[in-house]
Amino acid sequence: MPFSHHSHSGQFCAHAKDSLESCILEAISKKLRIFCLTEHMPRAEPRDLYPEEVELGLTPQDLTNRFAEFYTTAVALRDKYKEEITILIGFEVDYIRPSMLAEIERLQETYNFDMFVGSVHHVDEIPIDFSEDVFLKAISTVEALDTGADSPETYNNGAKIERFPEIQVTQSTGEERLFEAYFDTQYSMLTALKPPVIGHFDLIRLKCSDYEVDFTTMSNVWEKIVRNVKFISEYGGMVEINSAATRKGWKYPYPGPDVLQLMKEQGVKFVLSDDSHGTAQVAFGYEKCLDYLEKQGVEEVWYYEWIGWERDIQDGILRPEDRYLPKINANCVERKSARVKDLRGIVSE
Ligand SMILES: [Zn+2]
Ligand SMILES: [Zn+2]
Numbered sequence: 001m002p003f004s005h006h007s008h009s010g011q012f013c014a015h016a017k018d019s020l021e022s023c024i025l026e027a028i029s030k031k032l033r034i035f036c037l038t039e040h041m042p043r044a045e046p047r048d049l050y051p052e053e054v055e056l057g058l059t060p061q062d063l064t065n066r067f068a069e070f071y072t073t074a075v076a077l078r079d080k081y082k083e084e085i086t087i088l089i090g091f092e093v094d095y096i097r098p099s100m101l102a103e104i105e106r107l108q109e110t111y112n113f114d115m116f117v118g119s120v121h122h123v124d125e126i127p128i129d130f131s132e133d134v135f136l137k138a139i140s141t142v143e144a145l146d147t148g149a150d151s152p153e154t155y156n157n158g159a160k161i162e163r164f165p166e167i168q169v170t171q172s173t174g175e176e177r178l179f180e181a182y183f184d185t186q187y188s189m190l191t192a193l194k195p196p197v198i199g200h201f202d203l204i205r206l207k208c209s210d211y212e213v214d215f216t217t218m219s220n221v222w223e224k225i226v227r228n229v230k231f232i233s234e235y236g237g238m239v240e241i242n243s244a245a246t247r248k249g250w251k252y253p254y255p256g257p258d259v260l261q262l263m264k265e266q267g268v269k270f271v272l273s274d275d276s277h278g279t280a281q282v283a284f285g286y287e288k289c290l291d292y293l294e295k296q297g298v299e300e301v302w303y304y305e306w307i308g309w310e311r312d313i314q315d316g317i318l319r320p321e322d323r324y325l326p327k328i329n330a331n332c333v334e335r336k337s338a339r340v341k342d343l344r345g346i347v348s349e
Contacts, residue, residue: 002286002343003034003303005197005240006092006117006273012039012070014052017278020070024077026279028084030347034303036088036197036273037074038117042067044103047157048096051130067091071111086306088114092199095189096122097162104193115304117240117273118195120186120203123178124163125156128204135207139174142181146170164188175208176218183224190228194235196304197271200242200254211250215258225259233266238302238335240273241293243285252292253285260296269302269335272343283347293340302337 004027010017018026020037027035042063043049049058071089078087090113093104121129124145126138144153145161146169154161166188167181182204190198205211215221232239242254255263263270272289276282293301 002030002032002283002347003036003272003301004032004274004276004283005034005036005088005115005238005271005304006038006199006242006275007036007282008039008092008275008277009037010278011073012066013277014050014056014058015277017280020073021077022279023276023282024081024085024087026282028081030283032085032283032347034086034088034305036090036115036117036304037070038090038092038115039067039070041091041094041104041107043094043096045096047125047159048094067107088304088306090114090116090197092117093119093189093193093195094122095120095185096125098164099162101192114306115196116193117197117199118189118193118237119199120182120189123181123185123204124167125161128178128182129206132207135178139178142167142178143173146177166191170220172220175213176221179204179208179215179218179221180224183221183228187224187228187231190231190237195237197273198232198237198239199273200244200275201239202255202259205256206245206248211245212256215256226262229259229262229266229268233263233268236269238269238271238304239263240275241270241289241301242273242275243283243289244273244275244281246285246288247281253289257296260298264296264298269337270298270300271302271304286347287344290340290344299340300337301340301343302335305334305336 007023008016009020009023011019024035042060044060046060074089078089081087091107093116094100121127123138124141126141127134128138141153141161144151145163164185167184170180172180205213215225245252245254274281274283276284
């Protein structure tokens with residue numbers, strides 16, 4: 001009975017494959033019990049379109065329309081397959097500049113979500129997980145903004161880059177400086193949104209020179225990580241063990257062992273996510289994730305369960321209002337846990 005708290009489909013995400021329904025059917029065949037649909041939030045600024053969206057000629061209005069279509073499709077599919085799998089509907093955050101907060105609030109006012117994934121994919125507006133070249137550009141952008149000078153690096157497609165006030169200027173340079181700015185951006189996102197699930201906590205390692213870099217050796221970076229993890233532990237956010245890293249060449253999922261051990265010490269709860277972008281990636285790498293958790297001494301994973309269905313099953317009556325889930329609250333979504341060793345061998349790859 002594994003779970004995924006983070007997924008995309010080719011129907012609504014330009015860099016993914018396959019229809020939403022085929023992804024759900026794959027999740028059912030892999031015996032997933034909880035499958036969270038978390039398409040990227042629509043972005044309102046043309047300069048925030050992903051390269052593949054630009055290639056397709058999409059506009060921010062197209063993204064808004066497509067998200068609306070995602071939501072209605074997801075609600076219908078949740079109902080269609082409710083006997084076989086619990087579908088939770090959410091979205092994945094993009095946290096690019098301070099004005100994103102208003103965009104996220106607008107989205108949350110428009111739709112009822114069961115959960116969402118709080119992620120950071122940009123630092124000072126530059127993507128950090130796209131390619132090595134863009135990663136290097138992110139470093140030079142952070143360094144340029146640190147100086148306070150008005151240089152070409154401080155503009156993004158003609159507009160002055162808007163930095164999050166939480167990004168503290170330090171004396172560091174290069175990768176280490178980008179790590180710091182990333183975790184400051186993440187802190188800004190965490191404190192503003194308190195996301196129920198925190199997405200790929202250490203994504204910043206993906207395009208750096210060595211993903212096995214030990215963050216405890218960089219005192220500024222580590223201090224920020226400790227601050228973020230303590231905050232997550234205090235408000236009760238759950239961090240995903242995200243298997244996407246294993247299909248990008250890592251030996252283990254996000255987050256790496258230095259961060260995972262800290263989280264464990266701080267009592268942070270973990271959830272499983274495949275961050276799948278198509279049927280081939282549903283529950284991909286889960287045995288590796290479970291190996292990793294056992295090796296690291298994590299014995300329990302958590303998941304979000306929608307308890308509305310259980311109420312239906314108990315009294316046998318499906319109420320019309322139960323077809324539309326209310327916003328996440330203690331009455332309709334509950335946190336439950338499963339033992340890592342009980343999840344072994346369930347998912348066939
Ligand atoms: Zn992501
Ligand atoms: Zn994602």
